[in-house]
Amino acid sequence: MVNFTILAGGYSTFIATYLFNSDAGTLSLVSQSTTGQNPSWIDLHPTNKSILYATNENTEGALQSFFVKQDGSLTPALGQTSSGGNGPAFAVPLSTGEVAVMNFGSGNGLIIPTEEDPLQFTEGAPLISFPAPVSHPHMALEVGSEVFVPDLGADTIWRLTQADNGAPGQYAIHGQIDQPQGSGPRHIVVRGDQLYTVHELSSTLTQQTIPSSPSSPGPAPLVANFSVIPPGLPAGASMAAGEILLAEASPSPAQGSNSSSQPFIYVSNRNVGVQDPRGDAIAIYAVEPELRFVKHVFTGLDQIRGMELSGAGSGDAFLVAAGVAGDAGVVVFRRTQGGADLELVATNRDVPTRSSFVWLD
Secondary structure, three states: OOEEEEEEEOOOOEEEEEEEEOOOOEEEEEEEEEOOOOOOOEEEOOOOOOEEEEEEOOOOOEEEEEEEOOOOOEOOOOEEEEOOOOOEEEEEEOOOOEEEEEEOOOOEEEEEEEOOOOOOEOOOOOOEEOOOOOOOEOOOEEEOOEEEEEEOOOOEEEEEEEOOOOOOOOEEEEEEEEOOOOOOEEEEEEEOOEEEEEEOOOOEEEEEEOOOOOOOOOOOOEEEEEEOOOOOOOOOOOEOOOOEEEEOOOOOHHHOOOOOOOOEEEEEOOEOOOOOOOOOEEEEEEOOOOOEEEEEEEOOOEEEEEEEEOOHHHOOOEEEEEEEEOOOOEEEEEEEHHHOEEEEEEEEOOOOOOOEEEEOO
């Protein structure tokens, strides 16, 4: 028997803890830990998996920190600070000990230093405002010494770097990677010098080579551009792509059916219109030798916003997902065919909707 603990944020006042038994194919709700309002995005400290950060996606946004107890439940919030704006839809801890939080509603963000105790936030980091008529930053990703921020409103990916004085929390824009007009870049993954972007408004997945210089003139050409929309949608469907995940090849493909000899990308669709009886789909793409579409897997979920791969200890064998509408709850899939397919193995409907996940095991 192999047990995995999964934490799930959502539009509520709690973070849910689930226990997934991969042998029995069961997913059980263990606890609900009280938080601030709307802990929509959660993430773990990069080296201390007992520390969890959560946004409060409200008009007056906030960032909270929690200690994860042995049973997977959380302490009350041990640290809290303002996000500096409206609607923080994403936060991520950086290797520097800072936490980047992006305010979708107000077009700005903060990179917040932490104290020697990473549960405590340092106040006073300057607000980063993105210079566009409409700005909706939706994510931050540490890429080498830079932080990339896809901006859904500005159709670009901002490149941030720390100030010359190296002071914690002091970051500025020093370049950008423009995206197709009207595409709405939402989330990204990076592999080597290749940038993969899921676009909410155009429901596309693109690939670009990252310019070596942030100030390189002109847009970075598209290496690939795919629609992620599944076939056979009902009349009145309205698609908006959501999340993107990258699963690298397993180190020893011969060790099991869940291992993978090549990397895959998984992209979630969100149907915000007339629902498909099959639910929303996850689009699967092989990455090598070049990006190519493999298949759509229908999930029974309504408006998938959150999904996450299991940790390295499982060889990224599982994928958990949920919608932010409907009552389908949380589902876990096993990656099969070396990663080219997904098989449903567990469902829990105790909490109807969730929006983000982390795996503790």
